[in-house]
Amino acid sequence: MKKKWIASMLALALCAQVSAIPVKAEPVPDGVEIEDNFPWGCEVIMGDLDMSGKLDELDISILQSYLHKRSHFTKEQAFLADCNFDGVINIVDLCMIKKNILEMRTTHQNYTFNSSDGIYKTVFNVKTYANGRSIITVTWYDPDGDSEQVNEFSTVDLNPFEDEANYHLNWGENALTIEYKKSVADLDNDGFNVAKLDYPDRTPTQQTYSREIKSTSFPEITQVDVTANCYNEIRYKVNVSASGEIIYDYPSKVGEKISIQTDESISDYHVTFHYNENELRWIPENNLIIVYKNAVIPSEIDTENNTISFDAVGGDGTYTMVDAYEWYQSKGQSTEGYQYEKGDFTNYISDWERAGKTGDIMQLVNKDWVLSCGKEFHVSNAEQLAGFVYYCNACDLTDGEKKSVKLVLEDDIDISGYEWAQINDFYGEINGNGHTISNMKISGGADAGMIANGYRSNIHDINIENADISGTRGAVVMGYAMSKTCKFTNVHVSGNITSNNADCGAIVAYQNSGCVNLENCSADVTLNGEPLPFLSREEYTAYHYLNDGTEDLKISLENNIISREENANYDPSKLSLVLVYNGKQILAEHGFKTTEKSLADFNMPYVGTYQFFVTYSANGKNTRISNIVTFVLGDAYDIALD
Numbered sequence: 001m002k003k004k005w006i007a008s009m010l011a012l013a014l015c016a017q018v019s020a021i022p023v024k025a026e027p028v029p030d031g032v033e034i035e036d037n038f039p040w041g042c043e044v045i046m047g048d049l050d051m052s053g054k055l056d057e058l059d060i061s062i063l064q065s066y067l068h069k070r071s072h073f074t075k076e077q078a079f080l081a082d083c084n085f086d087g088v089i090n091i092v093d094l095c096m097i098k099k100n101i102l103e104m105r106t107t108h109q110n111y112t113f114n115s116s117d118g119i120y121k122t123v124f125n126v127k128t129y130a131n132g133r134s135i136i137t138v139t140w141y142d143p144d145g146d147s148e149q150v151n152e153f154s155t156v157d158l159n160p161f162e163d164e165a166n167y168h169l170n171w172g173e174n175a176l177t178i179e180y181k182k183s184v185a186d187l188d189n190d191g192f193n194v195a196k197l198d199y200p201d202r203t204p205t206q207q208t209y210s211r212e213i214k215s216t217s218f219p220e221i222t223q224v225d226v227t228a229n230c231y232n233e234i235r236y237k238v239n240v241s242a243s244g245e246i247i248y249d250y251p252s253k254v255g256e257k258i259s260i261q262t263d264e265s266i267s268d269y270h271v272t273f274h275y276n277e278n279e280l281r282w283i284p285e286n287n288l289i290i291v292y293k294n295a296v297i298p299s300e301i302d303t304e305n306n307t308i309s310f311d312a313v314g315g316d317g318t319y320t321m322v323d324a325y326e327w328y329q330s331k332g333q334s335t336e337g338y339q340y341e342k343g344d345f346t347n348y349i350s351d352w353e354r355a356g357k358t359g360d361i362m363q364l365v366n367k368d369w370v371l372s373c374g375k376e377f378h379v380s381n382a383e384q385l386a387g388f389v390y391y392c393n394a395c396d397l398t399d400g401e402k403k404s405v406k407l408v409l410e411d412d413i414d415i416s417g418y419e420w421a422q423i424n425d426f427y428g429e430i431n432g433n434g435h436t437i438s439n440m441k442i443s444g445g446a447d448a449g450m451i452a453n454g455y456r457s458n459i460h461d462i463n464i465e466n467a468d469i470s471g472t473r474g475a476v477v478m479g480y481a482m483s484k485t486c487k488f489t490n491v492h493v494s495g496n497i498t499s500n501n502a503d504c505g506a507i508v509a510y511q512n513s514g515c516v517n518l519e520n521c522s523a524d525v526t527l528n529g530e531p532l533p534f535l536s537r538e539e540y541t542a543y544h545y546l547n548d549g550t551e552d553l554k555i556s557l558e559n560n561i562i563s564r565e566e567n568a569n570y571d572p573s574k575l576s577l578v579l580v581y582n583g584k585q586i587l588a589e590h591g592f593k594t595t596e597k598s599l600a601d602f603n604m605p606y607v608g609t610y611q612f613f614v615t616y617s618a619n620g621k622n623t624r625i626s627n628i629v630t631f632v633l634g635d636a637y638d639i640a641l642d
Helices: 002-019 057-067 075-081 091-104 184-188 324-330 351-355 367-372 382-394 537-547
Strands: 107-114 121-128 134-141 147-154 167-171 175-180 193-198 205-212 221-230 238-242 258-262 270-275 288-292 295-297 300-302 307-311 317-323 376-379 406-409 423-426 429-431 436-438 441-443 451-454 458-470 478-481 487-498 508-511 517-519 522-527 555-558 561-564 575-581 584-590 596-598 608-618 621-624 629-633
Touching: 057 075, 057 091, 147 193, 205 238, 221 238, 221 258, 270 317, 288 307, 288 324, 317 324, 351 382, 367 382, 376 382, 382 423, 508 537, 537 575, 537 584, 537 608, 555 608, 555 629
Parallel strands: 376 406, 406 429, 423 451, 429 458, 436 458, 441 458, 451 478, 458 487, 478 508, 487 517, 487 522
Antiparallel strands: 107 121, 121 134, 134 147, 167 175, 175 193, 205 221, 221 270, 238 258, 258 317, 270 307, 288 295, 288 317, 300 307, 555 561, 561 596, 575 584, 575 608, 608 621, 608 629
């Protein structure tokens, strides 16, 4: 033992002597591409001093000879030898080459084993070094695939799992016993080494997972806790997030909709929403209830700790905190015990303001003047017009109240210099009195325009000049007509729309139900700098369908039945039957799979001429592929309904 220790110390002394005489690596001259001199081009392997394209013992020998000053390096070798790029070639670089060679000769193999009852799963990762020594890392997995605990044992010069004769697994009641050969020398005897690995603890414990909810638009809910009995860590088994699920009939929503997803090992769990009392605005705390799949579920409110708790009786999905008064009112149910007065809405920050899409409106608004107007606004300047936009977007009106909102222009208004904000939802009337709004600049989202979404709106006798509109799709007046009863009379507009979408029109863009009523309207508008001669998107679409296309597919109209021929070149699921009235597309029935269609199936509300044709969807574009047939409706009873 003493002799071995002395030999080790001598070896260290020799290394110290070598490293004590470092040799400065020669720098590569400026402008010289040193890799060009390497036989394998630009793929450089640091430490490959014989330039063979690989690391081996010869590279170690070359560097040792150089360090003992028995040889010299070329510039290329000096570059390759400085493995840690410190400008000095010494014993550190030699150790790095040796380490890299050893790692290159190290192999990794995985072996998966399961207990016969399927409860326990293990993965044995065997790391075998060049000398044959193996480190076996055992990772346990629960039935859902999450790792739970890790064990480790080693061998001398053998990987026992390469041959089933060299190991046995015994799945006991409380532990896995592994009998294995530890070295090559063991192969000639009947003995086995033994490793005993305790099973992971599968005793369920009550745990709570907490997720902070950050939302500037809906900041009421600040944290969500999910409590359940489970093994392993609950954070691996629960996912909580703000839900992207679209819920149209939740006007009473308070805070973000919360999506909760759990794995199969959790069947029952309890949820707690933490809320910020200061963000509830006018809603009393005791009015907070929980809705799941359009139904109220039992919950318990704790006003002292600002929490509302409930059992997730429906399992995974979206849970929404709502105002009981508005919820039951929207369902036509009793609101007894939940009524309250909202008070002055100008004292609260609206959802619209929270979303940060107000433009320069809030710099102009006089809230006292807004309150004095009731629901009818007579405006003469930019400040008052901003007040009208603020009222429409910030005041929490019911759908019935929104229908009574009215704007009356008393003078021409120039709003140049302001980043204007669109009216989000408008049900009422705009009477321009022949006046003009000029230099309106709006950067909208999906539906850009003075009004984003219009519902049964009546807009008349107004001029909008030099408008600058940009958005996904847009128009000067209305981005999306949500109902065909929107009416535009004596509306005249000019300006430019910037959009990468064809769903644009000079006055109104997208229309949910086909036609809107446009009477005595005109436009001098460009789309991305090019003339846009269409007042609505439906006019734009119909024009291109009627004037561009082919007649590869033949259709006919007889006895109020539209028939199409079979054509193997077209997938029926990608065919659409399009209906145009008065130069506007009012219907596109997707998936014209049958070869016949009755006119009685269509809603044709207007007396006049209708045109039918078939389009085909390919590469994201719809193109007319049929001839056009015409039907004249003089009376609703012209269509045989039998």
